[in-house]
Amino acid sequence: MASIQIEKLEKSYGHVSVLHGIDLDIRDGEFIVLVGPSGCGKSTLLRMIAGLEEVSKGEIRISGNRVNELHPKDRDIAMVFQSYALYPHMSVAGNMSYSLRLRKTAKEKIATAVTSAASKLGLEPLLERRPKALSGGQRQRVAMGRAIVRQPKAFLFDEPLSNLDARLREQMRAEIKKMHADLQATSVYVTHDQIEAMTLADRIVAMNGGVVQQVGSPLELYDRPANLFVAGFIGSPGMNFIEAVYGGGSVKLHDGTVVPLVAPLSLADASKVTLGIRPEHVVLSSGGAGMSADVELVEPTGFGIILHLALHDLPFKVFTLDRTALSAGPKVSVTFPAEYLHVFDKEGTRVV
Known part of the structure; x- marks a missing residue:
């Protein structure tokens, strides 16, 4: 060859x-x-x-x-x-x-x-x-x-x-x-x-x-x-993106929610970043813990379920194998495990 x-x-x-x-x-x-x-x-x-x-x-x-x-x-x-x-x-x-x-x-x-x-x-x-x-x-x-x-x-x-x-x-x-x-x-x-x-x-x-x-x-x-x-x-469903601001080893979303990171980044405080997380890595929280999101569509795929949400008025997807999500109410709570977060700088280049 x-x-x-x-x-x-x-x-x-x-x-x-x-x-x-x-x-x-x-x-x-x-x-x-x-x-x-x-x-x-x-x-x-x-x-x-x-x-x-x-x-x-x-x-x-x-x-x-x-x-x-x-x-x-x-x-x-x-x-x-x-x-x-x-x-x-x-x-x-x-x-x-x-x-x-x-x-x-x-x-x-x-x-x-x-x-x-x-x-x-x-x-x-x-x-x-x-x-x-x-x-x-x-x-x-x-x-x-x-x-x-x-x-x-x-x-x-x-x-x-x-x-x-x-x-x-x-x-x-x-x-x-x-x-x-x-x-x-x-x-x-x-x-x-x-x-x-x-x-x-x-x-x-x-x-x-x-x-x-x-x-x-x-x-x-x-x-x-x-x-x-x-x-x-790369990835299906595609990755979720949320605009945020970096500072002190965490990122802050527009509504004031602070999302901790695994480790500090080589960025100046107050730097604008884009936070990314794949739908399969989002955790549906129980007892109201986490960020509240509106459920707009429930899409069963057989193997799993895709929830189409509105988080901070932006489209957001969650992929889960838990079939109880089929009966999700009008709102759910989501959390982002730090080990699955992706952070991109203002030019769109990966930071972590």
């Missing part, structure tokens, strides 16, 4: 700048997920690695070799797109073997490669079918099989599960995870779905506005988000 190095990469369309100095080192055999909202530049970055977009500035190296000027076919990579792009007149086996037949690979090697890939993806009973006789999940597996038989240096996935329903996406996430464990292939995966990012990635690259916001393991981004964007994007 291959390592991929990206240095000071920029992309502009005329006077419109899309990517701003991207630096990223992808290790051999690593599964990297590029995640962020629509328009953040993640698909553009993937297409530049593939050679489908020209580099405005910077450098891309695959296995140590500069590939900026190489055509896509010469980079020895395979892409799996959101659309399956299968040939309707060919069988599953024909679609999977097409690139090898174009290279005039020996028939014995083609048969071995197709059989091996079909076995990994559970496609063996389907090899003679045409795409129209397959489900969406089966078609996506064929598209993955077509990439696997090439034995490329790297796999690039561009939102491959977006067209599938929720159950199929869950199934295909498992298929992709198993494939990566089996092949140990260098993989770069683009998605706007942070659940996909959390479940698939060795490391997540969180992007916004054409800039890398944070790179780290899924739990690093979840437990210690670098800034307000990452904190709000």
Whole structure:
């Protein structure tokens, strides 16, 4: 397989700048997920690695070799797109073997490669079918099989599960995870779905506005988000934010409530901060202890319950496994355990 190095990469369309100095080192055999909202530049970055977009500035190296000027076919990579792009007149086996037949690979090697890939993806009973006789999940597996038989240096996935329903996406996430464990292939995966990012990635690259916001393991981004964007994007339901003022080792909310912190911060007293806490870390208090909040909506999810509250007239969510919350009255009390608090300075950068 291959390592991929990206240095000071920029992309502009005329006077419109899309990517701003991207630096990223992808290790051999690593599964990297590029995640962020629509328009953040993640698909553009993937297409530049593939050679489908020209580099405005910077450098891309695959296995140590500069590939900026190489055509896509010469980079020895395979892409799996959101659309399956299968040939309707060919069988599953024909679609999977097409690139090898174009290279005039020996028939014995083609048969071995197709059989091996079909076995990994559970496609063996389907090899003679045409795409129209397959489900969406089966078609996506064929598209993955077509990439696997090439034995490329790297796999690039561009939102491959977006067209599938929720159950199929869950199934295909498992298929992709198993494939990566089996092949140990260098993989770069683009998605706007942070659940996909959390479940698939060795490391997540969180992007916004054409800039890398944070790179780290899924739990690093979840437990210690670098800034307000990452904190709000990673996690479902998203993190709650409350404006506050720091002083004396605690923060004071607008209504005068003092919330203690685990330790003092390297901030001047009276500094404006944003306090963050995830819905699953909020504690519903008994006996009226804590801050009072109005219950606006109770949303059962099966596994747990999401309470939509108004705290200090701001939207606030609590996630709980306690089913007695289904009968929550018009008001509840909440407390914030200090060990689960996140604090961001006025620029939105993490302080603790």
